[in-house]
Amino acid sequence: MKDMNEGYLTADGRQIGGVVMELKDITLRFGGLTAIEKISFDIRDGEIRAIIGPNGAGKSSMLNVISGFYVPSDGEVWFKGVRRGPMKPYEIARLGIARTFQNIALFDGMSVLDNIMTGRLTHMKKGLIAQAGWWFTGAAREEYENREKVERIIDFLEIQNIRKTPVGRLPYGLKKRVELARALAAEPKILLLDEPMAGMNVEEKEDMCRFVLDLNDEFGTTIVLIEHDMGVVMDLSDRVVVMDYGKKIGDGAPDEVRNNQAVVDAYLGVAHD
């Protein structure tokens, strides 16, 4: 299926590119607890990469390492060929990494549009002084451009009819969609989705799957997602990393992983040595 140096062609004919991020021997400890132990894998341009594993396997911790929120205790993170050190949140966003959270993190009292606009903050170059001299400084043009980008995302995610609605009034599935819109507003190179389908009904899941596939296709966004619904993982992802007790026990195409005995055992709860 693949020549890993040159990228690879997926089963559905999409061309996946070279390595965007490489995680080398990542270990993450919280005091005496080792949440991640010597895990290595890469993320390739344009692919949909899933991280799966039983509860407490270390998936969210790994997503936090990828996002730069956690600095690993050991190991190296390479992003676009450069070794990454500790970073501030705004530096992470500027690198082109955005995420959604397991528990929705939106401003309930603000409209859908305003929530999505917050996703553009890292792209707003003009500061307060520029805002004061709005017309003279180019801030007006910048705001116009930001609005245009946000409108495109609103159209793409089919949420035009709720643009002015306060987020707090929306049903769960739509809130998740607004969170996705906000992450997309940052125009990320890598989009991290922490259980994007959790708590959704079947119809909402189908919608979310379609949006994830479409945004990968239309914007070329590389996606890393944690998901418990195996049907969703197998349908969506190009490659899957499987974690159990902080270790990597599988890595490959969905079919390879499904037939991996260690993975089957982990999900069936077979005892470890």
Ligand SMILES: Nc1ncnc2c1ncn2[C@@H]1O[C@H](COP(=O)(O)OP(=O)(O)OP(=O)(O)O)[C@@H](O)[C@H]1O
């Ligand atoms: N900030 C933290 N401080 C201390 N321990 C933590 C912290 N975050 C996670 N852990 C521990 O690290 C281990 C891995 O947790 P993590 O949340 O990464 O797993 P997970 O696979 O995402 O689980 P789930 O599917 O339940 O969300 C767990 O034992 C957890 O209790």
